[in-house]
Amino acid sequence: MQAIVILISGRGSNMEAIVERCAAEGWPARVAAVIANRADAPGLTFAAARGIATAVVEHRAFATREAFDDALAAAIDAHAPDLVVLAGFMRILGERFVQRHAGRLLNIHPSLLPLFPGLHTHQRALDAGCKLAGATVHFVTPALDHGPIVIQSVVPVLPGDDADALAARVLATEHQIYPRAVRWFVEGALRIEHGVVRQRDGAAQLHAALGGAA
Numbered sequence: 001m002q003a004i005v006i007l008i009s010g011r012g013s014n015m016e017a018i019v020e021r022c023a024a025e026g027w028p029a030r031v032a033a034v035i036a037n038r039a040d041a042p043g044l045t046f047a048a049a050r051g052i053a054t055a056v057v058e059h060r061a062f063a064t065r066e067a068f069d070d071a072l073a074a075a076i077d078a079h080a081p082d083l084v085v086l087a088g089f090m091r092i093l094g095e096r097f098v099q100r101h102a103g104r105l106l107n108i109h110p111s112l113l114p115l116f117p118g119l120h121t122h123q124r125a126l127d128a129g130c131k132l133a134g135a136t137v138h139f140v141t142p143a144l145d146h147g148p149i150v151i152q153s154v155v156p157v158l159p160g161d162d163a164d165a166l167a168a169r170v171l172a173t174e175h176q177i178y179p180r181a182v183r184w185f186v187e188g189a190l191r192i193e194h195g196v197v198r199q200r201d202g203a204a205q206l207h208a209a210l211g212g213a214a
């Protein structure tokens with residue numbers, strides 16, 4: 001039974017999707033803890049109600065990024081996880097933290113990487129006139145939003161979309177692809193070859209939700 005630690009900053013709907021699918025599909029894993037960098041992260045309430053251990057490591061309490069990263073790493077290590085999942089986690093992590101968890105650290109980013117790394121992805125996609133948007137699950141490396149890609153979802157950008165409308169369409173697909181990626185990891189079905197992630201069974205690493213738009 002593998003142990004998963006999930007890091008959140010807010011709502012935690014991706015965390016919820018992972019917790020639900022882990023239980024419903026009987027993965028060889030359990031969510032051992034949910035850790036937030038904000039005491040008021042709504043997702044903590046869901047996790048606690050499910051009997052999952054929760055912890056808060058407030059970035060504001062630390063003088064440097066390195067000190068925060070070290071405190072976060074200590075809180076994670078207490079659960080000896082096989083996998084650490086960033087789910088709407090909003091603090092950039094330093095090289096030392098990333099190296100310490102290399103190969104067992106996943107993130108979901110709400111864009112079709114390598115397009116639009118960083119913040120405000122939906123507005124940037126709209127401003128660029130993109131007709132496609134989506135989300136990317138990737139292994140975390142020190143270079144922000146540039147690690148090996150596990151799975152992507154695509155959705156249309158529709159006339160009249162604002163950033164909130166587009167974010168909601170993308171988020172619905174995040175709840176499909178992130179649990180799938182985490183399941184593959186805990187089943188040992190992912191291999192990185194020359195920076196490209198292969199799924200052992202040839203399962204589709206693309207989830208298209210174009211709904212007749214293309």
Ligand code: NHR
Nearest residue numbers: 089090091092093107108109118140141142143144145
């Ligand atoms: N850390 C590393 N080293 N590599 C990645 O790929 C990471 C990471 C930490 C977080 C998530 C990422 C995203 O999916 C993520 C990927 C926060 C920021 C950011 O600028 C950017 C990207 C991501 C998360 N954060 C500000 C900061 O100064 C704070 C913003 C805030 O608190 O609201 O850390 O998008």
Ligand code: GAR
Nearest residue numbers: 010011012013014087088108109110
């Ligand atoms: C998700 O859309 C996630 O991809 C994004 O924030 C949302 C979190 O929602 N992540 C980032 O922007 C990381 N910088 P959730 O808390 O309900 O999972």
